[in-house]
Amino acid sequence: MRTADRAFGVLVLLALGSSVVLIALVATLLPRGFALVSGGEADTASVVAVLVLILATFGVSLGLTSLFRQLLATLSLIRTLLSRRVTLSRRVGDLAASLDLTGRIDVVRDVRPFSFCYWFRRPRICLSTGLIKRLDDDELRAVLLHERYHLHQRDPLRLVVARYFAAGLYVVPVVEELVEYYTVQKEIAADQAAVRAMGGVRELASALFKVLPDADDVDLGLLVPVGSLSATEARIEQLVDGRAAPLVLSPASIALSGGALAGASILAFTDGLHPALLSMPGLIGPASLLLAAAASGAAHQLRLVVLRPAR
Amino acid sequence: MITTVSDDVRRLKRARRGGPNAFLGPLETAVMDRLWKRRQATVRDVVDDLAKNRSLAYTTVMTIMTRLHAKGLLVRDRDGKTYVYRPAFTRDEHRARLSRDLVRGLVDEFGDVALAQFTAELDSVDAGHRAALRRIAGKEPKA
Numbered sequence: 001m002r003t004a005d006r007a008f009g010v011l012v013l014l015a016l017g018s019s020v021v022l023i024a025l026v027a028t029l030l031p032r033g034f035a036l037v038s039g040g041e042a043d044t045a046s047v048v049a050v051l052v053l054i055l056a057t058f059g060v061s062l063g064l065t066s067l068f069r070q071l072l073a074t075l076s077l078i079r080t081l082l083s084r085r086v087t088l089s090r091r092v093g094d095l096a097a098s099l100d101l102t103g104r105i106d107v108v109r110d111v112r113p114f115s116f117c118y119w120f121r122r123p124r125i126c127l128s129t130g131l132i133k134r135l136d137d138d139e140l141r142a143v144l145l146h147e148r149y150h151l152h153q154r155d156p157l158r159l160v161v162a163r164y165f166a167a168g169l170y171v172v173p174v175v176e177e178l179v180e181y182y183t184v185q186k187e188i189a190a191d192q193a194a195v196r197a198m199g200g201v202r203e204l205a206s207a208l209f210k211v212l213p214d215a216d217d218v219d220l221g222l223l224v225p226v227g228s229l230s231a232t233e234a235r236i237e238q239l240v241d242g243r244a245a246p247l248v249l250s251p252a253s254i255a256l257s258g259g260a261l262a263g264a265s266i267l268a269f270t271d272g273l274h275p276a277l278l279s280m281p282g283l284i285g286p287a288s289l290l291l292a293a294a295a296s297g298a299a300h301q302l303r304l305v306v307l308r309p310a311r
Numbered sequence: 312m313i314t315t316v317s318d319d320v321r322r323l324k325r326a327r328r329g330g331p332n333a334f335l336g337p338l339e340t341a342v343m344d345r346l347w348k349r350r351q352a353t354v355r356d357v358v359d360d361l362a363k364n365r366s367l368a369y370t371t372v373m374t375i376m377t378r379l380h381a382k383g384l385l386v387r388d389r390d391g392k393t394y395v396y397r398p399a400f401t402r403d404e405h406r407a408r409l410s411r412d413l414v415r416g417l418v419d420e421f422g423d424v425a426l427a428q429f430t431a432e433l434d435s436v437d438a439g440h441r442a443a444l445r446r447i448a449g450k451e452p453k454a
Contacts, residue, residue: 202449212444239444240446
């Protein structure tokens, strides 16, 4: 639990810190941009300023568009599922009551085994009839305890906030990696809460095992994340021997993030785009660091939007 | 990588449009049912079987079976002039494949922005992790 909270803390701090730097930068650049647009002299500094501003606007709006689209899609998923809501069976009702979850659970008719926690202000838990049918009482209790953790923590809201940071701060790619890490840590924390309450891992592990997809999915051409543990594998390791999944940040994204923030700080907090800075070697000095990160971030955002086409 | 992803998205889109039986149409389902019952059959066998309930032209059934073969759901061996077809998966395997794709589709297609899930991303669990989970779940087959 503490790891997840710590990750969220670091995420918020990093996000706020980066925002301050980037907003300061925009504030510095805007006057130059305006000057250029309103027919001022087109020196290198103004052109760089406008370029940075355009890239920033482009990236942030792409990121937010993608986030907004996903949000809408999620809401429509929830709506579709809830249209197939059925009344709680006695079994589920009793379980809910014993876990203090009365009135917070929706059961939907669906053969697929799933459960999730949703909604922001007053989260609810959604269970499919397919899941309920597959699990015995203890396993179902363990799953509900897992979801109850998400519910008490208001995790749907936290996740959206985290994703919002990642979308807005696309020039600082470590933010996105932190968000991924945080998401996995949240699942692990929810597992641990369930394990503590059940007094052992058996029921939760058994529930997880029952809903795992089959092993022989080699020829399906489905996505296989390369080179890292999947979220489920990280959860299993934690359940099996309490081994914590390490936070792995890619060197490239650390370099890009550091470069972008350093470049932005220099540009924002020194004398704007001082000619001396611009004449530094390496293209256009600090601005090039920022541009590199912005270009890479924008490409990433673009990929997200392209790969998740509107329905 | 990118082509895999977009293929994937396309597949899931297609899958979602038609609900749980999306991969198979009603005739395809009827043919697969016969094949699962008989374990192996020629087109003629299937036509005769189905003739009890509905009359379908030989060529219709042949087209369906060829398509199922192309989809990888049937395998066939040549026996003289005719093909003998067998299901590539048992009924349960097929169902598992379908439900796995759809659960994944749920998240992949809609995004998981506002959801914190128990069954979030139950993909790509390698054999080692699977065995470990099985062990602590107390489901190890007795030696």
